[in-house]
Amino acid sequence: xxxLRDKGAEIWENQGRVGRVVxxxxxxxxxxxxxxxxxxxxxxxxxxxxxxxxxxxxxFVLMAIGLNIVIGKSGLLDLGYVAFFAIxxxxxxxxxxxxxxxxxxxxxxxxxxxxxxGIILGIPALKLRGDYLAIITLGFGEIVRxxxxxxxxxxxxxxxxxxxxxxxxxxxxxxxxxxxxxYWTLLVLILLAIWMVRRLSARRAGRAWESIxxxxxxxxxxxxxxxxxxxxxxxxxxxVGGAAGVFYASxxxxxxxxxxxxxxxxxxxxxxxxxxxxxxxGVILGAVILGYLPxxxxxxxxxxxxxxxxxxxxxxxxRPDGLLPRKKREKTIDKKDAT
Amino acid sequence: MSSSLIQLKNVSMKFGxxxxxxxxxxxxxxxxxxxxxxxxxxxxxxxxNVITGVxxxxxxxxxxxxxxxxxxxxxxxxxxxxxxxxxxIRLWGDMTALENVITATDTHKKSGLVxxxxxxxxxxxxxxxxKARAQELLDFVxxxxxxxxxxxxxxxxxxxxxxxxxAMGAEPKLLLLDEPAAGFNPAEKVDLAxxxxxxRDAGYTVLLIEHDMSLVMKVxxxxxxxxxxxxxxxxxxxxxxxxxxxIEAYLGVPENAS
Amino acid sequence: xxxxxxxxxxxxxxxxxxxxxIYILIALGYTMVYGVLRMINFANSEIFMVGTFATIIIIxxxxxxxxxxxxxxxxxxWLILATALIFAMMVSGTLSMIVEIVAYRRLRRMxxxxxxxxxxxxxxxxxxxxxxxxxxxxxxxxxxxAMEKRFIGQFFDAGIRIDNTIIVISAxxxxxxxxxxxxxxxxxxxxRAVSMNPNAAxxxxxxxxxxxxxxxxxxxxxxxxxxxxxxxxxxxTASNIGFELGIAAFTAAxxxxxxxxxxxxxxxxxxxxxxxxxxxxxxxxxxAVTVFxxxxxxxxxxxxxxxxxxxxxxxx
Ligand SMILES: Nc1ncnc2c1ncn2[C@@H]1O[C@H](COP(=O)(O)OP(=O)(O)OP(=O)(O)O)[C@@H](O)[C@H]1O
Ligand SMILES: [Mg+2]
Numbered sequence: 001x002x003x004l005r006d007k008g009a010e011i012w013e014n015q016g017r018v019g020r021v022v023x024x025x026x027x028x029x030x031x032x033x034x035x036x037x038x039x040x041x042x043x044x045x046x047x048x049x050x051x052x053x054x055x056x057x058x059x060f061v062l063m064a065i066g067l068n069i070v071i072g073k074s075g076l077l078d079l080g081y082v083a084f085f086a087i088x089x090x091x092x093x094x095x096x097x098x099x100x101x102x103x104x105x106x107x108x109x110x111x112x113x114x115x116x117x118g119i120i121l122g123i124p125a126l127k128l129r130g131d132y133l134a135i136i137t138l139g140f141g142e143i144v145r146x147x148x149x150x151x152x153x154x155x156x157x158x159x160x161x162x163x164x165x166x167x168x169x170x171x172x173x174x175x176x177x178x179x180x181x182x183y184w185t186l187l188v189l190i191l192l193a194i195w196m197v198r199r200l201s202a203r204r205a206g207r208a209w210e211s212i213x214x215x216x217x218x219x220x221x222x223x224x225x226x227x228x229x230x231x232x233x234x235x236x237x238x239x240v241g242g243a244a245g246v247f248y249a250s251x252x253x254x255x256x257x258x259x260x261x262x263x264x265x266x267x268x269x270x271x272x273x274x275x276x277x278x279x280x281x282g283v284i285l286g287a288v289i290l291g292y293l294p295x296x297x298x299x300x301x302x303x304x305x306x307x308x309x310x311x312x313x314x315x316x317x318x319r320p321d322g323l324l325p326r327k328k329r330e331k332t333i334d335k336k337d338a339t
Numbered sequence: 340m341s342s343s344l345i346q347l348k349n350v351s352m353k354f355g356x357x358x359x360x361x362x363x364x365x366x367x368x369x370x371x372x373x374x375x376x377x378x379x380x381x382x383x384x385x386x387x388n389v390i391t392g393v394x395x396x397x398x399x400x401x402x403x404x405x406x407x408x409x410x411x412x413x414x415x416x417x418x419x420x421x422x423x424x425x426x427x428i429r430l431w432g433d434m435t436a437l438e439n440v441i442t443a444t445d446t447h448k449k450s451g452l453v454x455x456x457x458x459x460x461x462x463x464x465x466x467x468x469x470k471a472r473a474q475e476l477l478d479f480v481x482x483x484x485x486x487x488x489x490x491x492x493x494x495x496x497x498x499x500x501x502x503x504x505x506a507m508g509a510e511p512k513l514l515l516l517d518e519p520a521a522g523f524n525p526a527e528k529v530d531l532a533x534x535x536x537x538x539r540d541a542g543y544t545v546l547l548i549e550h551d552m553s554l555v556m557k558v559x560x561x562x563x564x565x566x567x568x569x570x571x572x573x574x575x576x577x578x579x580x581x582x583x584x585x586i587e588a589y590l591g592v593p594e595n596a597s
Numbered sequence: 598x599x600x601x602x603x604x605x606x607x608x609x610x611x612x613x614x615x616x617x618x619i620y621i622l623i624a625l626g627y628t629m630v631y632g633v634l635r636m637i638n639f640a641n642s643e644i645f646m647v648g649t650f651a652t653i654i655i656i657x658x659x660x661x662x663x664x665x666x667x668x669x670x671x672x673x674x675w676l677i678l679a680t681a682l683i684f685a686m687m688v689s690g691t692l693s694m695i696v697e698i699v700a701y702r703r704l705r706r707m708x709x710x711x712x713x714x715x716x717x718x719x720x721x722x723x724x725x726x727x728x729x730x731x732x733x734x735x736x737x738x739x740x741x742x743a744m745e746k747r748f749i750g751q752f753f754d755a756g757i758r759i760d761n762t763i764i765v766i767s768a769x770x771x772x773x774x775x776x777x778x779x780x781x782x783x784x785x786x787x788x789r790a791v792s793m794n795p796n797a798a799x800x801x802x803x804x805x806x807x808x809x810x811x812x813x814x815x816x817x818x819x820x821x822x823x824x825x826x827x828x829x830x831x832x833x834t835a836s837n838i839g840f841e842l843g844i845a846a847f848t849a850a851x852x853x854x855x856x857x858x859x860x861x862x863x864x865x866x867x868x869x870x871x872x873x874x875x876x877x878x879x880x881x882x883x884x885a886v887t888v889f890x891x892x893x894x895x896x897x898x899x900x901x902x903x904x905x906x907x908x909x910x911x912x913x
Contacts, residue, residue, distance in 0.1 A: 077712055079719070124897045130711045131637045132896055139844055139889040150882050203466055207434070207442040214431040221391055223417035223446025223509045262840065266723055273716055306727035312720025316713045317703050326433070 005279065005324040032187060035180040044295040050179035054251060056267075056291035058186040059244055064271040064287035065193045065280060066240025071269070072278035072326070073201055074233040075213030076126070077134040079265050080141025083121075084114040084238040086260035088245020090148060093160035093255050103166035103250040107243060114242025118235040126230045141265050149257040159256025163249050174250075182251050189247065190284075193240050197280055200236075209233055213278075263305055270308040273315050276322025285323055343402075344369045344513055344544045345390070345421075350399035352385055352568075359385040361568045362399070367513065372535065372545045374559030374576070376552070378588060381565040383548045384426055387515050391423050392416045403513070417446055422511035424502035426518050426548075432491030436482065436501050439490050440473035443508030476504045479541075480534055496527055500534075507538070514538065516547045520554055532558045556580060564588065602877060607755035609873050615761040615830060617869020618768035622823035623846030624853070624861040625775065626693070626816035632792035632856040633812045636711065639718035640696045642843020643725035644689045644817050648824020649834035650729065651688040653740045655681040656828075662741035669743050677743050678829075682767070686821040693817025694810055696721055702806070722839070730836035737835035740828045764826045771822055772862060775815065779858060784811050792856065841885055845872065848892040854902030864902065 038049040070078045091110040095101050125136040148154045165174040174181055208229045211219035220226045249255050275286020294304040343366035352360040359382045367373045375383050389396045392413040401408045408416055431439055477483045480500045485493055499519055520528045535558050539545055549555045556576040564572040566588040572579050579585055623645050630638040656662050660677050669677055700721040704714045748756035779785035790798040791808045799805055849868040853860025875887040
């Protein structure tokens, strides 16, 4: 277990360009074929296996990747991540039912809305020290839910019904129960998010975030515009949350304030912490395990939040780096560049 | 006589009831090594903190290259050309030595988020250049072979030198060194003195806080002495050493001691 | 609107005052711990929640009150109230010490920065809230009324209710006891020494673990008392009430300047009144929003609160 990360990194680094492409393709193929394994030991007794793959698993993975930019990369404890998910979902709900726009057209709008609220929240909150940020974001997550619960335009506690499914794309139809199609679409979104995070954290932005996470004052005194980078991290995280929200609404066809409680924020936090803050593969693994287990093991299903709370306490005390620790780079960022 | 790079004019800094600096004025000339000395708690580090914008001064003015630094954001001050080291080492421990320096060299570059995402060939070339520059700086302070090691795993002396390289990475005109030789043995101190002179010869201006008298007197062109937040001397090393007020400050005043 | 506000001003004010004293006691839980650890005790809201349940256990299960029982009077009434108060305080105080051991102690020894203990405390608070939720089947729990809520006096047009009076007076007494504990006793002085300068305190030979434990205990005692007063006033509880009350009390602590005991007092009163007045105009559903806006405004414009340390201060 301890060397899982290093082993993986070693295999990857020892491959040439072709080897890496082959490995990546194999990985994607295996993951993409998961919906066909419903009859095997993987099956979930509690909910329909294929729908579990979509929600919680893939959806958690996507959100965990987004939250990881905020917590793992730049060390900002955002406890209101569900707000961005909710904003994406309500954007989809409102525009999808009130205008003729379809899911693909709403997706960028939902992302933009989430990013915008990220800026609105970030500007006051990111001036403050870490623990105050936590409590402000915590409050913000609740506020968004309370607003949804009390505004007539957002349907109050009934929420929004009859949200349209995405229209067919490349001849692929989305119907209410075609879970696989949704799963594969989410997979594409996840791959995009991974690409974005990896691309960004390899270079300048990644270093700036890393320096902020480790010693923010020192970073600022050495010329890193810390506030700007923190806002960026926040907003990028929000964009991923917003995308997840739009897609979630378009999948469940019905949203209500109860879908967006504080608990979701904590669940995603648990995924990030469990897998390994700052390590994108760890975070994905964490989200897969914590998304899957409650639907596989009945005992956990009844007390899933309890289990997640325990995960937070135990991991922080015994293995704060998570299953797959943050990359401990003994070599420079990109070995090949140095030669 | 060359012109001043930075001027402190009647600078005072109060923390509640504590006056850390009172009415301090001095300047640092271009390409000069100015030693800043004084007993513990004299206010030396506070001088660095007010120059770099960690604290807003209570009164007075700080002028860098003819422009006031008041109200300027900290990272902007660094961009204008002031970089510092820390008395208590504050490296980014989970980054390699090289990354510590590159992060500081990013100071003068665009934020790089959009570039990093889409402008692949451009940023890759730049990345290479930055890396080479950072390696040069590590070599310059004599720790080139540690570039791939995580900062937190480096020996103490290397960490101190890495602090200097990192500050130089920000391409400052004025380099503020806060007790860079603390904890060094005599041989290492001699070595460091040579490095500091080399830094000046490379075109930097240096403001140096140091407790080791012989080191300060050897490398400095001029020495400013602080005591209880006040400037008590500002002269060539030879004259400062003989100044009775300085001797008093360091040895204590007999009348008061009794 | 304004007219009816003026008509009801005093009764709103009394309600707001007693709510304010509840906030003060919870805010003390946050502020004491913050003082010594420089960390927000995220589990404090759940310590409060458990205090409310401890109170109900005494009233309902020990003294066997039901919704239809007759009110207790005289000595028996005071006995019940005192037992419930002390029990709630002891349960919450003990729990608070356990929280410190489980969530903080190990991480504090490892010197692990801010993030890890925060997350660990959030985990503990989740475990507490969820355990109670499962035990209570996700349903709110009503407290049988042990005491007739009569009016004991009149102030302008407003009746002064006995429960509000009990809350204000006992909270004042508790606050006084706390102040003299902090200022007069050995342990209190040690707590103050640690919050002023932990390193110096350690050098002076103060046992930091002991001080931290004692701080959590005292904070928990106060928070538990708040749980009792809450049940006395509102006569119900639920596994999820911690969140809202917690964030309000935390806001109160910030308003007064976190880490500052007197600050918690004024912050709690101010917030209790403000929230009550605001609810009158806006409706109770926006209560949490009002509190949150106050929190953001205070943190953004006056991060020191009324008495506290600077929160955005840089150390270099
Ligand atoms: N943030 C602060 N708040 C309150 N007092 C401070 C603060 N920073 C510095 N001081 C006080 O200002 C005085 C000068 O401190 P400073 O750190 O500048 O001394 P120094 O000359 O660098 O000493 P040393 O040689 O020990 O490093 C000291 O009395 C210190 O306690
Ligand atoms: Mg100093």
